[in-house]
Amino acid sequence: MVEWTDSERAVITSIFSNLDYEEIGRKSLCRCLIVYPWTQRYFGGFGNLYNAETILCNPLIAAHGTKILHGLDRALKNMDDIKNTYAELSLLHSDKLHVDPDNFRLLADCLTVVIAAKMGPAFTVETQVAWQKFLSVVVSALGRQYH
């Protein structure tokens, strides 16, 4: 079980309570598809991904980014048992979606960059440490049921 200090919990809770899910979700997924274009392999049915501009204007991608970000709410509500919280979602990504789990890390890194841009100096060293710890637990949980 992952141990969280009070200060780490406060940081994570604070980030989520101030989060604009539409904006941050859209920007993170778009950035991932642009910076790591091979991730586009999972989005064949999402319309035009021809270049950065079309990706940034794609409403299906925007909606999916929001959906992914809301998926993190579950981890926020169950910080003491993220592993089991995501067991079913992990199986889904493995057995139905066939997503290489390394992609979770790539998206997590893009999310961190987008949040850093949004928060600016408020994204202190301590904040980044707690935030990346949270994301690495989520990433690990999502990859755990692959077989």
Next chain:
Amino acid sequence: MNDDCNDGDDDADDDDDDDDDDDDDNCSLESNYLNVNMSLSSKQKATVKDFFSKMSTRSDDIGAEALSRLVAVYPQTKSYFSHWKDASPGSAPVRKHGITIMGGVYDAVGKIDDLKGGLLSLSELHAFMLRVDPVNFKLLAHCMLVCMSMIFPEEFTPQVHVAVDKFLAQLALALAEKYR
């Protein structure tokens, strides 16, 4: 519609790069599985030079912050700094060394057309003396990207991000060139 849709305005000549990228396909056939050679297009090189020029007034801060965040977020990296009295994030030796590293990155921007040739002696230093595990170059690159994003949120667009990320990856490859 979101504001980012207008970001594409300076991508008007993006399509021109598709020809550049075709030439790179032959290079990628030679590369080994673990070190995929994703070369920069000429437009991406220009993007990197332009962004680093914009960044130059804050380059010391970014270097110092990036190394501080490296040792904080990835504590195992402190293993390379056991000779310092204080290797904690924000400490004087960490900040100073972050600035030194950033200076090296700027130097590499000037050698962007031949990183392997230009960074030969730096590669020998890392291979034979410092022996930093190359996985750490990726971790530091990530911390640099986070700092660039924090300090230049408007300028660090996804297009700039991918160009800079590719550049830092190429830089890391050049540094690891002499490792074995």
